[in-house]
Amino acid sequence: MAGILNGLRVVEGSAFVAVPLAGMTLAQMGADVIRFDRLEGGLDAGRWPLAPSGKSLFWAGLNKGKRSIAVNMNHPEGRDLITRTITAPGEEAGVFLTNLRVRGWMDYETLRRHREDLIMVTLLGDRHGRPQVDYTVNPALGIPDITGPEGHEGPVANALPAWDLIAGHMCVSSVLAAERHRLRKGSGQEVTLTLKDIAAATIGHLGMIGDAVLNKEQRTKSGNALYGAYGQDFLCADGRRIMVIGLTRRQWAGLVEVTGTGQEMELLARRTGRNLTDEGVRWQLRKEITEILAPWFAARPVNVIAQTFDEAKLTWSEFRTVKEAVACDPDLGPDNPIFTELAQEGLGRFPVPGHVADFSGLDREKPRAAPSLGANTEEILSEVTGLDDTEIARLFDKGIVGGGRSARLYTAA
C-alpha cells in the first residue's frame, strides 16, 4: 500500500455519511483504516441505495479501502478487544475516529489509560449532546427556505447531504492536524466537532449571518439563478436546459458578445440608470437580463450553443439526470484516472472513484472495494491486537467476534 498517508493507522467506529466518509478518505490517501462494527453490522449496513441483490451500495461506497472487524461489544471481552485495537502501539497508530457516543469504556478518558497519546476525533450532533442529522440541521438554519423555484411556497431541502459531507472532510483535517501536533509535541488529545456547529459556522463564513443581522431585505428563493451576480438556466430549442455563468467581468462580456445582445443590454443599462459591469446590479436586474437572453437560447439546440460557448471559453453546463451523466460524461468513467471499473461481489460492475487529489510525488492509488462485514477480523486480531491463533479461535467459537474465517468459508462455498 502506498499513498500520501502511508503508515498512519486510524480505527473507526461509525455509521452513516460523515465519519465513514472521513475514514474512507483517509484510507484512499493510504492510511490503514480499521472500521469496527457489532456482529450484525452497523446502523448503516443496509442504507440505500441498494444493488439489485439488496446489498447496500451506500456501504460499498463509504467504506472503500478499509479493513473490517466485527465484534460483540455487549460482551466485556469484545469491548476489551476494541479497546486494544484502538490503543495498539505504533508511532503512527493510536488515532480513533467516531460518531458513536458510548459512555464509559469508549470515552476518551477511559481509552487514554491504555495509550496516553491517543488522538480521538468525535463528531456529535450538536453541542447539547442531541443527535442531529443533515436533514434536521439544514431546516434549522434556513437553507431550504432560500432553495427552490421563485414563488414556491414552503421549504425545499437539497438532495445532497452537504453538511454530512463537509463534516466528514473536517474530521479528516482534524485527524491530520492533531496528528501533526502529536508528532511535534508528543501529546495526543480529544477533538470534538458537531454537525450543527459545522453548518452554523459555514453559513457565517459565507456572510449569511452578517446579512441576516445587518440587512433589512433578506435573500429569498431565486430558482436556479447564481446568487449575487449573473448566472441562469435557459431552455434550449431541443428542450434541453443549460446553466450559463456571467459571474466575472470576462464571463459577462463574453456572454453578451456571443449572444449579440450588446445593444439591448446597453438600453437596459440606460433605462435603469444602472451599470451592468457591477455584479450586484446584474443580480438585481437578473430578470430583465434573462428576458433579453432567453430568445437566443430558445432558438438554438444545445450542440450549437455548446460549440459557440466553448469557442468563446465561456463557463456553462447542461442539466442532466444522474443516469444521463453516468452514461454520457467521460469524467464519470474510466476515461478519468480517478475512476476504475470494479466488479464487486454481490453488487456488479460499475466505475468506482479513488481519491481525487493527485499528489505528484506519488503514484495515483487505485480504489479498493469495501470489505464485507468482518472480512478482516482474523488478521486484525492477529496483527494489530496481537492475539495468537488459539485465542482467536476461541473468540470465534464463543461468538465474541464474527466475519473473518466464517466469511471466507462462506465466500468459498
Place this chain on the structure above:
Amino acid sequence: MAGILNGLRVVEGSAFVAVPLAGMTLAQMGADVIRFDRLEGGLDAGRWPLAPSGKSLFWAGLNKGKRSIAVNMNHPEGRDLITRTITAPGEEAGVFLTNLRVRGWMDYETLRRHREDLIMVTLLGDRHGRPQVDYTVNPALGIPDITGPEGHEGPVANALPAWDLIAGHMCVSSVLAAERHRLRKGSGQEVTLTLKDIAAATIGHLGMIGDAVLNKEQRTKSGNALYGAYGQDFLCADGRRIMVIGLTRRQWAGLVEVTGTGQEMELLARRTGRNLTDEGVRWQLRKEITEILAPWFAARPVNVIAQTFDEAKLTWSEFRTVKEAVACDPDLGPDNPIFTELAQEGLGRFPVPGHVADFSGLDREKPRAAPSLGANTEEILSEVTGLDDTEIARLFDKGIVGGGRSARLYTAA
C-alpha cells in the same frame, strides 16, 4: 497566536469560495495564512452578500484571520515579490494554495526553482482545464434533477455552494497530508484537485453511480423526504413546519409511540404485506406513513410537539428562515463558544464563527476579522520577504505594492 497548526505558513492566491475557505480554515486552526491580491482586489472583492455600507460580507467571512498583501503582478518586480513570499525560507513555510491558473511565473515548476521542497495545492475547474463553478458542476451531475418538490418540472439547484465548500475542505486536508509527507521524507510536491472530480467522486461514494448503472428504477424528486428510510416534513397546528426523522429503528419506534399510531402502522404493514422495521420499506411506503402521521402534527402547535419529542429523545427540527435562526437559535450566537460578537469597521456588529473543532489540548481560538485589502503589505514585505524599509518605501512609491501604509493613512483620515 496559538492554534493546532501554529507555526505553519501558507501563501494563498485565490478567489471565490473554495480556496479562500481553505485558507481561512487553516488560519482559524492557527496557521499564518498570507493571501495575496492584485492592487484593485481579487475577483471576489465585492462578492455578495454586502453590508449596508456596500462592503462585502463574503470577503469578510472567507478571509478571517489571514494577512493580506496587495501587489501589482503585471509588473515584473511585483511577480518577483510574490515568488519570494511563496518560497520564503522556514521549515514550516513553503506551502502555496491556489485556484488561479497562471502559466509561467506561477507554475509549480518555475516556483520550485526558488524552493525545492515547495508544496503547491491547486484547485482547478475540471481535468480538461476548463473553469467550472459550483453552479455548473451541480447540474452536470444530476443533483438538481433529484432536488425539489415531487412532481415539479425542471431542475432545482441548491442555495448552498456545497461542492465549493467540500472542495475547500479537501484542499485543507491536501495541504496537511502533503506537509506530513514533506516532514517525513523531505520532499515537496504539486497537488492538483478539480471541482468536478470532487463532485463526481462524491456521488460515487454515496452509491449514486452504482445505482445509476445497476438499477432500472431511478431516484426522482421526493420533496423533503429523507432518502432511503423515513423522515418527513409536517405542517403543525400553528402553521409552522417541522422535520421528523425515523431513520434508525429507535427513532422509528419512538415516532410511532409518541404519535400513538402503532395500530394504524400495524394495519398498513398487514395490508401491504411489508415489514416497516425495514428502512427501505419505510421509504417505499413513505406516503402512506405520512398520511397516518399528518393529522397528529396538524392538531398540535410546535411547542407542544417539541416537548413530547424532546422527552422521547427523538430527532427533529423546525424549518426556519436564516433570519429567524440567527434571531432565535442560541447555537448561532455568543452563547455558543464557537461564535464571538465582533464589531467590524465598515460592516457592523454580528456573531462571527471561529474554527468548529475543539482541540482539548489547546485553548479555543477566538475568530479574528478579515484584513482589509493589503492591510499587511508592509509587515509581510519586511518579515517574510525580507526587504528593508528603503526598498519597501520605493515599492509603495512606484505603485508596485498597495495597502499597508496607505490603508493605515486612509483609516486615520
